[in-house]
Each structure stands twice: as C-alpha cells, then as structure tokens.
Amino acid sequence: MSVSIQRDGDAPVVQVIPWGPVFNFGYSGRSEQLVRAHVGEMAGRGVPAPKAVPSLYPIPTDRLSLATEIAVYGSETYAEVEYVLIRSADGWLVTVGADQTDALVERVSVSRAKRQCPDVICPVLWPMQDVASHFDELILSLTARNADGDVSVQQGRCAELRPPLSLIEFLTARIGLEPRVGTVVFSGTISGSPPVGTPAWRIALTDPVLNREISHTFRVDALEEEL
Numbered sequence: 001m002s003v004s005i006q007r008d009g010d011a012p013v014v015q016v017i018p019w020g021p022v023f024n025f026g027y028s029g030r031s032e033q034l035v036r037a038h039v040g041e042m043a044g045r046g047v048p049a050p051k052a053v054p055s056l057y058p059i060p061t062d063r064l065s066l067a068t069e070i071a072v073y074g075s076e077t078y079a080e081v082e083y084v085l086i087r088s089a090d091g092w093l094v095t096v097g098a099d100q101t102d103a104l105v106e107r108v109s110v111s112r113a114k115r116q117c118p119d120v121i122c123p124v125l126w127p128m129q130d131v132a133s134h135f136d137e138l139i140l141s142l143t144a145r146n147a148d149g150d151v152s153v154q155q156g157r158c159a160e161l162r163p164p165l166s167l168i169e170f171l172t173a174r175i176g177l178e179p180r181v182g183t184v185v186f187s188g189t190i191s192g193s194p195p196v197g198t199p200a201w202r203i204a205l206t207d208p209v210l211n212r213e214i215s216h217t218f219r220v221d222a223l224e225e226e227l
Contacts, residue, residue, distance in 0.1 A: 008130045015088070022060070024188075025055065027053045029188070048107075068217065069221060071221040071223055073223055073225065078196045079120075081096065083097070085128075087181050092127075093126065096203045126207075126214070136163070138206065138207055144195055144200075146199055158187075164187075202216070
C-alpha cells in the first residue's frame with residue numbers, strides 16, 4: 001500500500017509498505033472493570049462472549065481499505081474507531097482506523113462479523129517514536145455523518161486502551177513469533193455506541209501535544225441483499 005509518513009516538523013513522505021498479516025483486538029480496554037461491563041453489554045445484545053480478554057481476531061488482508069467508499073452487505077453494519085499499528089522496515093507506525101462490523105452476523109460470531117466488512121485506515125501515518133512519550137494523550141474520535149448532519153459518537157484518549165507495546169507483546173505471545181514487516185494491528189475501540197446503518201463516517205486521531213491531526217472520511221454503500 002502507498003501511504004504518507006508524516007514526521008514531526010517535516011513534510012509528508014510517500015512510502016510503499018507491504019501489508020499483512022492483519023489482526024483486530026477486541027475488549028482491549030485498560031480498565032478490567034469497564035471491559036467486564038462491555039462484555040456484559042454485548043451479551044445483552046446477543047453477542048457471544050470472547051474466549052479470552054483481550055480477544056484477538058485474524059483478518060484477511062484483502063479486507064483492508066484506504067478508500068473513501070466501501071461496500072457492505074445490507075444496512076446492519078457500524079464502525080468503531082481504533083488506533084492502528086503498522087510495522088515498517090523502519091519501525092512501528094500509527095494511524096487511525098475504523099473496524100466496520102456486521103451487527104447481524106455478530107450475534108452468531110464476532111470474528112465472522114469483523115471479516116464481513118472492509119476495515120478502513122487513514123493513509124497518513126505517524127512514526128511511533130514521535131508520539132510514544134505522550135501516546136496516552138492522543139485522542140480518538142468517530143463522527144457519524146448523515147442527512148441530519150454530523151454527530152460525535154465516540155471520543156476518548158488512547159489511555160482508555162492497552163498501550164501499543166502491550167498489544168505487540170500480547171500478539172507476539174499469541175502467534176509465537178515476532179510480527180513481521182507489514183503486520184497491521186487494530187487496537188480495539190474506546191467507549192461509545194456508534195449507530196447501526198450510518199451512511200458515512202469520519203475517523204480522526206488528534207495529537208494535542210504536537211498540535212496536529214490525521215483524519216479520514218468514508219461512505220458506506222449498503223448493498224441490497226436481493227434485487
């Protein structure tokens with residue numbers, strides 16, 4: 001994939017990074033109490049509880065997208081904002097992404113629900129070394145966009161989630177080897193209730209310390225099940 005690497009104080013540099021494998025974390029909040037509450041909330045919606053916390057789902061590489069429009073089956077999908085780690089030859093990079101999930105399939109299998117829809121990432125990335133010292137201060141946000149206007153449905157600091165090193169160590173232990181160049185890791189999401197069926201989304205990652213932001217907007221083309 002061709003992305004732009006934006007280093008602090010420098011102009012963005014276009015770089016081609018091979019991507020894959022891809023992993024999505026779930027239930028990765030830093031507070032165990034909130035994680036347990038979230039598991040119970042999801043169970044109340046008919047979503048099966050994970051086998052382990054945090055959960056880890058392998059995702060087909062072709063599910064990743066930098067596009068401004070994605071196609072999904074039906075109108076019962078929703079997005080969740082996450083920070084995304086990508087390993088390059090020069091080290092780990094971070095950006096913002098959206099884990100698009102099928103709410104109907106989710107009641108049967110969370111992993112299959114996550115594989116049903118494309119996962120969208122912003123094509124602008126920051127080197128981890130530029131934000132590592134203040135990573136917890138970074139702010140994730142998700143805005144639902146529809147005919148009635150924009151509505152903020154998720155916003156919170158990355159401190160709500162397990163830090164990057166923790167996720168990388170957990171992933172390494174789970175797969176039994178060091179993540180290779182091209183590995184993509186979705187962090188899991190922050191608190192909030194994104195509405196199902198939203199036709200467009202805006203995701204953003206804000207750095208209040210270095211006073212900058214990366215964002216990406218995409219539309220959702222909900223295909224009819226049958227014509």
